[in-house]
Amino acid sequence: MTDLSVDLGFIKLKNPVLTASGTFGYGIEFKPFVDLNKLGGFIVKGLYFEPREGNPPPRLVETASGLINAIGLQGIGVKRFAEEILPQLRSYDTALIVNVCGDEDQEYAAVVDYLDRHEGISAYELNISCPNTKREGRCPALNPLTTQAVVKLVKESSSRPVITKLSPNVTDIVEIALSAQEGGSDGLSLANTFLALAVDVEKRIPKLSNIFGGLSGPAIKPLTLRMVYQVVSRVKIPVIGVGGIMTGRDALEYLITGAKAVEVGTANFVDPQSTLRVIQDLEDFCKSHRIERVEDTIGSLIVRDRE
Amino acid sequence: MGRLLLILEKNSDIFVLAIESIIMHNELGALIVQKQTWKDYFLFRIRGKHIAQESQPGQFIMLRPTKSLHPLLRRPFSIHSVLNDCLEIFFLKSGIGTTLLSQMYEGNSVDILGPLGKGFFLDRELQGKRVALVGGGRGIAPLYFLAQKLLDLGALPHIFYGGKTLSDLPLKQKFAQKNHKISISTDDGSIGFKGLITDLFQLELDNIMPSYIYACGPEAMMEKIARIAEKMAIPAEFSLESIMGCGFGACWGCVRRIKSDTREEWVKICEEGPVFSGHQIIWHDEES
Numbered sequence: 001m002t003d004l005s006v007d008l009g010f011i012k013l014k015n016p017v018l019t020a021s022g023t024f025g026y027g028i029e030f031k032p033f034v035d036l037n038k039l040g041g042f043i044v045k046g047l048y049f050e051p052r053e054g055n056p057p058p059r060l061v062e063t064a065s066g067l068i069n070a071i072g073l074q075g076i077g078v079k080r081f082a083e084e085i086l087p088q089l090r091s092y093d094t095a096l097i098v099n100v101c102g103d104e105d106q107e108y109a110a111v112v113d114y115l116d117r118h119e120g121i122s123a124y125e126l127n128i129s130c131p132n133t134k135r136e137g138r139c140p141a142l143n144p145l146t147t148q149a150v151v152k153l154v155k156e157s158s159s160r161p162v163i164t165k166l167s168p169n170v171t172d173i174v175e176i177a178l179s180a181q182e183g184g185s186d187g188l189s190l191a192n193t194f195l196a197l198a199v200d201v202e203k204r205i206p207k208l209s210n211i212f213g214g215l216s217g218p219a220i221k222p223l224t225l226r227m228v229y230q231v232v233s234r235v236k237i238p239v240i241g242v243g244g245i246m247t248g249r250d251a252l253e254y255l256i257t258g259a260k261a262v263e264v265g266t267a268n269f270v271d272p273q274s275t276l277r278v279i280q281d282l283e284d285f286c287k288s289h290r291i292e293r294v295e296d297t298i299g300s301l302i303v304r305d306r307e
Numbered sequence: 308m309g310r311l312l313l314i315l316e317k318n319s320d321i322f323v324l325a326i327e328s329i330i331m332h333n334e335l336g337a338l339i340v341q342k343q344t345w346k347d348y349f350l351f352r353i354r355g356k357h358i359a360q361e362s363q364p365g366q367f368i369m370l371r372p373t374k375s376l377h378p379l380l381r382r383p384f385s386i387h388s389v390l391n392d393c394l395e396i397f398f399l400k401s402g403i404g405t406t407l408l409s410q411m412y413e414g415n416s417v418d419i420l421g422p423l424g425k426g427f428f429l430d431r432e433l434q435g436k437r438v439a440l441v442g443g444g445r446g447i448a449p450l451y452f453l454a455q456k457l458l459d460l461g462a463l464p465h466i467f468y469g470g471k472t473l474s475d476l477p478l479k480q481k482f483a484q485k486n487h488k489i490s491i492s493t494d495d496g497s498i499g500f501k502g503l504i505t506d507l508f509q510l511e512l513d514n515i516m517p518s519y520i521y522a523c524g525p526e527a528m529m530e531k532i533a534r535i536a537e538k539m540a541i542p543a544e545f546s547l548e549s550i551m552g553c554g555f556g557a558c559w560g561c562v563r564r565i566k567s568d569t570r571e572e573w574v575k576i577c578e579e580g581p582v583f584s585g586h587q588i589i590w591h592d593e594e595s
């Protein structure tokens with residue numbers, strides 16, 4: 001029997017497979033396909049304090065092995081979530097992580113403050129890296145000072161662990177990761193989508209109404225994996241790898257590189273049972289390679305000295 | 308929100324599930340049993356017993372044309388027809404997904420998820436009444452299934468089928484064989500009325516006086532039909548199209564501006580549609 005559990009320090013997961021926010025609805029949408037109890041945990045769609053309209057369509061464009069989205073975090077707001085959705089999710093024996101959004105730092109703190117008064121949440125994932133809500137992808141995660149400030153503020157008002165989801169659209173990911181750690185973040189999700197553009201050559205217009213969107217899917221996996229590599233050796237807090245995971249082998253690339261857990265995202269749209277398949281793949285890999293604990297794969301990457 | 312979800316049946320190949328009264332299945336190895344080709348139009352008959360049994364006109368499936376990573380997403384196809392344990396899809400080869408699908412043959416299998424969304428209004432009150440079905444180009448696809456069900460109900464469907472030229476109307480014989488009343492238009496006059504299907508519809512409207520109008524096709528066509536229906540106070544329904552990420556409400560990618568009594572908002576076409584009443588839809592020229 002393979003032990004798939006992983007310990008992030010602030011939370012223990014029955015396996016390393018989580019769902020990426022924005023690709024798994026509020027969880028209940030997937031109840032027909034996935035026994036939520038089997039997941040390491042699930043991260044629900046980003047919540048602002050108030051309900052949010054989102055961007056006009058077109059919101060999606062498919063590119064080579066990838067998907068550019070500019071949904072703009074349409075959502076029901078924290079009150080409806082707490083009243084209507086949360087009671088349906090509490091009974092599951094898995095970690096529920098709520099993705100928290102804000103237009104201003106104070107809004108993140110307000111969402112966390114509101115949710116802190118409700119039972120059944122394991123941790124928060126701070127979404128300071130959505131590229132679709134402000135012009136040209138601006139967000140706190142592009143700058144170490146704004147990153148540290150918002151993390152610090154949220155940590156002060158939160159009674160639960162905080163994972164900070166970073167943006168890949170930066171020159172030096174290590175600098176931002178260190179600033180989130182400095183702000184008190186308990187963990188990092190690496191990373192959000194890549195700021196991207198697609199053009200309709202007939203009409204000569206951007207294919208998305210928002211002009212830019214965030215690229216996800218298998219196309220980005222080598223890029224986020226590289227960032228995980230760069231960050232894990234420099235921070236003390238656990239890193240969760242997210243970007244382009246379709247199979248157990250994709251997840252293993254992140255784990256071997258040093259991620260303590262992974263989030264499955266775009267794959268959920270293609271195959272709503274992707275998470276279960278990834279978990280099964282991981283178990284099969286461990287069995288066939290005589291690995292007793294999946295944790296033994298974490299950070300096992302062998303890099304020969306370049307000198 | 309707050310929907311009741313039940314897993315009804317589960318084995319390695321098929322998922323059966325229920326959302327309120329809606330049943331959904333994932334048939335991973337649905338077999339293509341018949342393929343018809345007309346230039347760039349294709350009709351596939353696919354054996355998918357569970358989906359076929361539950362489908363209603365206006366609903367759709369999400370089909371994965373390949374197991375490889377490009378193209379990545381499933382593609383939505385309206386259900387063209389249902390025969391016993393098979394369903395049919397009718398499509399125009401246009402992008403990479405439909406091109407790949409068009410290269411498949413009898414004996415190949417595809418991964419399909421459905422039936423999805425909410426279909427057309429079908430009620431006994433339509434018995435003995437004339438109804439108009441207006442389809443443009445590939446938009447005709449869901450109207451065949453609808454026409455058959457309307458006949459079963461005892462309604463009197465009249466089909467309006469328009470395209471650019473004769474080769475855009477491959478299904479006209481299929482409708483004719485089932486003794487449907489059909490009016491045809493082409494932009495170039497190569498067959499039927501020369502002009503737009505909406506103009507032909509306007510011309511014949513006084514003779515037919517339908518109690519209900521259904522339409523699917525290009526946005527401009529549907530918008531014109533909506534204006535006519537509104538002016539004549541005839542209830543009308545439209546099947547909307549969108550790129551879709553998932554087809555089952557998780558990605559929020561396929562929204563349309565929809566109005567209710569109290570407000571206007573971005574509504575997911577896959578979940579609340581794809582069929583909407585004319586009075587709910589905000590047409591593009593009304594958008595700010």
